[in-house]
Amino acid sequence: MIRLEKRPQPSRIFSLATPVLAVVATMIFGGLLFAVLGKDPLVAIRTIFWDPLFGEFAFYYRPQLLIKGAPLVLIAIGLSMGFKAGIWNIGAEGQYIMGALFGAGVGLAFYPLEGWYIFPLMVLAGAFGGWIWAMIPAILKVRFGTNEILVSLMLVYVAEQFLASMSLGLMKNPEGFGFPGSRNLQQYESAFNADLIAGSGMHWGVVAAMIAVIFAYVLLSKHRLGFAIRVTGEAPRAAKFSGVNPARLVLFCLGVSGMLAGLAGMFEVSGPAGQVTIDFNVGYGFTAIIVAFLGRLHPIGILLAGLLMALTYIGGDIAQSNLGLPAAAIQVFQGMLLFFLLALDVLTNYRLRFGTGEVA
Amino acid sequence: MTDTPLLHLSGLTKAYPGVVANDDVSLTIAPGEVHALLGENGAGKSTLVKMIYGLVKPDTGLMEMQGAPFAPPEPRAARSAGVGMVFQHFSLFDALSVAENIALGMENAPRMSALSARIKAVSETYGLPLAPDRIVGDLSAGERQRVEIIRCLLQEPKLLIMDEPTSVLTPQEVEILFKTLRKLSAEGTAILYISHKLEEIRSLCDTATILRLGKVVGHCIPRDTSARDMAEMMVGSALKTPTRAGKEPGEVVLALNGLSARSPSAFGMPLRDISVEVRAGEILGIGGVAGNGQDELLATLSGEMLTAGGMIHFGGDDVSLLGPTARRARGMLSAPEERLGHAAAPDMSLTENALLTGAVREKLDTGGFINWSRARGFAEAIVERFDVRTPGPANAARSLSGGNLQKFVIGREVLQRPDLLVVNQPTWGVDASAAAAIRQALLDLAEGGTALIVISQDLDELMEISDRFAALNEGRLSEPRPAAGLTVEEIGLMMGGAHGMEVAHV
Known part of the structure; x- marks a missing residue:
């Protein structure tokens, strides 16, 4: 029989090393997977991890790293607050969509007026859209004790229906020759979330993600509210005893994660994506869950994990087009990363015991 | 008693x-003997009985049962060799009946009707009346313990191990x-009785x-x-009896007027119309x-x-609607029973745990921003003043022994100069010297004019420190x-007598 035994004091070095070990294990087993699929594993791994950064076309892929990484980091930072406190917002994808719809909606309402104030208003509207969508599971949980996991997840599908309805109806481009999708905000100067330095991929969303990382770091390590979040996750009864109001914490954590997801959606729709379309969302809200855990719910970790995840996205795309790897294989590869991280995490906190049970 | 020991x-050793939980422990129990196993928490009592009951294998040493070698690989083997054990914590299912609970623990449970008849027979023989068809969730703690004892007696054990049964x-x-145990003993069943309540023993x-510390330090x-x-x-040194100077109580600090509240949990107990006043300097x-x-x-x-x-x-102010933080700011402090998970967060450091309740009164934050060096200073002050054995305040609360963590938890509140301190089970599971230190700290606090409410199941402790x-x-x-x-008799009646349990006729 194999049993898990809790380690009294987990090794600090090992707990810092687990993300690296997880990446290495993913490369090994991912390589095996690619070999079974008949591809040269070394080439595949190189295509995913090396080419986007240092390959022939790296000048094109490097900005993509920021463009894909920023929404992941922004959303994951918000999610990590709730996850630390044991509040599980699984519906960031929906909040991301609503943020994009609110932000784009404000921008489109002003069209074709130009003004410096339009973009800031869109930012506020995006944050509000994500926040209000997250308040639905938050208030239902606080008032009626519903499960926020289920409610927030199901609201993703509601948001997707909204998105489809908007891109086919209210927000459809009147000059779009009947094609679904809104006007392209990239062609509307006041609403365009352009690169701050042309060609760098550095748009306002990247700035917002950096601010969110610093904000979360300070909150969690220096502020009583961050302390309340951590205590609630570690020992809910002790948190309540110390004076934490659990209902308020639910509202705060879901509110912040919804707001950041909404911002991510707004920056995406007004920048890299440019328009509201039926297939606007590409799963950032779900991938951010992996990013949050891969970064061990720590702001700096999330920053690194977001970039790594963006890398596998870009590298995965290249591998798909250049090597003909199936998309599913790339997704399995990304799933492996989370799997190995969680498995190694267990081994950091517990040790395996073999043999017959002995109750000590 | 016969010449062959039961x-x-x-030389039992288990590290x-x-x-080293047990170091070269030797012990002999004769049939029908009631043998006490005494020691502080962590002295190795539990490890020793777990070896006898087959839950733990000794590293070295021999066990003999009636002259034959005895090395049970698992509790089932120990049970069939005639060892029964009643644990301190019951393992019963609230939603099942007495007979169903007992059937669950048996190797080859007989039919329910036959089992019920046997339960009735055993319970009557030993003066432990118990209806087999009652639901365990409705039973008092004393009656639940009967279920556990009867479960053991059905196997007709030669040795019955009881771990802190009277708590x-x-x-x-x-x-x-005790009447039941004496009858069992008279019939030749040996009893190994673990307790730290000395008068009972x-x-x-x-x-x-x-x-003491895993070694046998004496017989008596x-x-x-x-x-x-x-x-x-047990302690290995002379005990200090807590001392206090008698003092007139002061102003009324806390007044409860018809306090009633529903319990938040399903198996909890609602509070019913509690009215009492507590004065400054009174326990x-x-x-x-x-x-x-x-x-x-x-x-x-x-x-x-x-x-x-x-x-x-x-x-004098109504604080009924104030939350924990506002009450602490006014000087109303408390320390709950459950150390790990309620009074302290197990995986967090002592510094963080000091912050848990000390933030308001010790001014450990400004405008919400935590002053970690002050928090560490407060944790260090608790550790030093209350002699908490730990390498330092960066260690996790979980890494402390029960007694040390309890000293930390009580010390954290005492050092905040409360006007009212409410503690629940302040010395539960704490070794004798730590318990004495905690009681002394509570008495000193009352001496300084704090009103105290000490909730405890240890009557000796309450009699030692309470005014009322x-x-x-x-x-x-x-x-x-x-x-x-x-008198003990009067206290017992205040506690509800025998909780409607029928008195044994043995």
Whole structure:
């Protein structure tokens, strides 16, 4: 029989090393997977991890790293607050969509007026859209004790229906020759979330993600509210005893994660994506869950994990087009990363015991 | 008694990483003997009985049962060799009946009707009346213990191990239990009785073995040895009895007016119309069997559970609707029973745990931003002032022993100069010297003019430190009475007598 035994004091070095070990294990087993699929594993791994950064076309892929990484980091930072406190917002994808719809909606309402104030208003509207969508599971949980996991997840599908309805109806481009999708905000100067330095991929969303990382770091390590979040996750009864109001914490954590997801959606729709379309969302809200855990719910970790995840996205795309790897294989590869991280995490906190049970 | 001992242990040693739980322990029990196993927490009592019961394998040493080698690889083997054990914590399913619970623990359970008949027979023989068809969730703690004992007796054990059986019983229920144990002993069943309640051991046991730090440090005949001598053998040094100077109580600090509240949990106990006043410098001891509203009372006083307005007055103001932080700011502090997970966050450092309740009164933050060096300073002050054994405040609360963590938890509140301190089970599972230190700290606090409410199941402790005593029973608080001069009989009646359990006729 194999049993898990809790380690009294987990090794600090090992707990810092687990993300690296997880990446290495993913490369090994991912390589095996690619070999079974008949591809040269070394080439595949190189295509995913090396080419986007240092390959022939790296000048094109490097900005993509920021463009894909920023929404992941922004959303994951918000999610990590709730996850630390044991509040599980699984519906960031929906909040991301609503943020994009609110932000784009404000921008489109002003069209074709130009003004410096339009973009800031869109930012506020995006944050509000994500926040209000997250308040639905938050208030239902606080008032009626519903499960926020289920409610927030199901609201993703509601948001997707909204998105489809908007891109086919209210927000459809009147000059779009009947094609679904809104006007392209990239062609509307006041609403365009352009690169701050042309060609760098550095748009306002990247700035917002950096601010969110610093904000979360300070909150969690220096502020009583961050302390309340951590205590609630570690020992809910002790948190309540110390004076934490659990209902308020639910509202705060879901509110912040919804707001950041909404911002991510707004920056995406007004920048890299440019328009509201039926297939606007590409799963950032779900991938951010992996990013949050891969970064061990720590702001700096999330920053690194977001970039790594963006890398596998870009590298995965290249591998798909250049090597003909199936998309599913790339997704399995990304799933492996989370799997190995969680498995190694267990081994950091517990040790395996073999043999017959002995109750000590 | 015959010449062949029932159980003979020689040179048993069991080491865990970092600690030798049992070091060369030898012990002999004759048939029908009631043998006490005495020792502080961590002395190795539990490890020793777990080896006898087959839960733990000794590293070295021999066990013999009636002259034959005995090395049970698992509890099933120990049971079939005639060893029964009643654990301190019951393993019963609330939603099942008595007979169903007992059937679950049997190798080849007979048909329910046959089993019920056997349960009836055994329970009547040993003066433990118990209806087999009752639902366990409705039973009192004393009755649940009967279920566990009967479960053991059905196997007709030659040796019955009892781990701290009286911690959940009223004095009257203890008397019933002792009658049963004496009858078993008279019939030749040996009993290995673990406890640290010395007066009980003096009245029940024939012989005693005293363990300290895993070693046998002495044997004695409890009837001929004073409780104080046994305690000093356990601790290994002279015990300091808590001292206090008598003092007139001051102003009313806390007044409860008809405090009533529903319990938040399904199997909890509602509080029913509790009215009492506590004055500055006074210690109100609250006794009662566990589960009669102790946790709920603490929660309503700490502010974790809010009541209707007007029920709780502190320093003349109605604080019923204030949360824990606001109450702490006013000087109303508390320390709950459960150390890990309630009073302290297990995986967080002592510094973080100091911050947990100390933030407001010790000014450990400014505008919400935590001053970590002040928090560390506060944690260090607790560690030093209360002699908490730990390498430093960066260690996790989980890494401390029960006694040390309890000293930390109580010390954290005491150092915040409370006007009212409510503690629940301040010395539960704490070794004797730490317990004495905690009681002394509580007495010193009262000396300085703090009003205290000490909720405890240890009656000796309450009698030692309380000015007035009251008992919680079914969520009601009895009229408080001066503690001096209360007899055990009177206390027992305040606690609800034998909880409707029929008195044994043995």
